[in-house]
Amino acid sequence: MRPKKVMSISISATRSIEIFFSYAHKDEELKNELVKHLSILKRQGVITAWHDREITAGTEWAGEIDTHLNAARVILLLISSDFLASDYCYDIELVQAMKRHATGEACVIPIILREVDWKGAVFGKLQALPKNADPVASWVNRDQAFADVARGIRKAVEELKQQPTPQAISQFSSSFIEIEQELNANDLEILTELLIRSGRAEYSARKALCIKAGIEPNQLGFLRQSTDTDFSLELINYLHSIDDKQALCKICKELEVVFKRGRYAADLENIKSKLNF
Known part of the structure; x- marks a missing residue:
């Protein structure tokens, strides 16, 4: 049985947690609505939110996305047919997000925006939002759907704040960490x-x-x-x-x-x- 990784005590629980939005641009309107519903968490200093529209002119966009994707502790997958059809969303952002989720570096949360057959996808075992994974677009009142999503994200963030950060590994405990070779x-x-x-x-x-x-x-x-x-x-x-x-x-x-x-x-x-x- 392999030894478990030992981590040091978490940094201050008051530190904001960065959230990364992985989405298809055709869903930008719905993404913007979700951002607004998370505004209270931003105002309270609980989270910072990042998506590719934050990239400034003259910045190398792929590198900027990679930087935030690898720094965020919460990664939101905004699921729709356009997301599943996007090579960049599915083959690059999703793959990296799932790797970080598997190592405990990030929490990946699928948000079902529009009706699509996503069973069997690599994120299929994760708990999705909103409630019962009912697509946001199918709710009679979309504000209720996004409010449910926001509550789920708040809960996930609060739980993360009680856990040690993956980067905070003490020198004392590092000798107990098992180093695994990755499959190439x-x-x-x-x-x-x-x-x-x-x-x-x-x-x-x-x-x-x-x-x-x-x-x-x-x-x-x-x-x-x-x-x-x-x-x-x-x-x-x-x-x-x-x-x-x-x-x-x-x-x-x-x-x-x-x-x-x-x-x-x-x-x-x-x-x-x-x-x-």
Whole structure:
């Protein structure tokens, strides 16, 4: 069993917590409404809010976004069909947000703005707002929807203020922190290739594989209507993006049954060692 990370005492609870908005520009009107509903938290000094419209002229926009995305302790995902269709929102901001959520550096909160099928998305296991994940646009009174979202964000922020900040790791406790090696692009490529070769990615075997890995198949939209290659790519990248090392290790063990010896067996053992299982 791996040792838990030890962190020092939190900084002052009066310090504002930065909130980052990840959204598609077609949802800017709804984003602006949410910003207004969070105004009281800003006036009280509880939060600071940042979105890409804060970028000043002459600033390198991608670098500015990365800086705030990696500094924010709360990341709001404003979910809609346009968000899911945006390569930048989904493949860059969302992936980095989920990595920081998995390490405890940030709290990621999906805000369902408009009706869209988001089941099976990488953020699918997170508690969404507003209540019951009912899209804001479907509420008869949108102010009530945004007020519910604001209350949920306030609660999350108050809980964060009681926790130690990830950066506040004392020198005394650092010797107890386990350093893990991260899987690299080559490791992910090997896992994907072996999953395809093993036959475990074939349609008839996919559900059983997911269950053995501890994944609820109904949450994976890519389980159906995809080729063996696409399924393997989606599954490995999904588990990596949410940092589910346990599920990845279980998949390695399934592959070991097929590749018992030789170079592939050695590759799997190397990947397992990086996962610390």
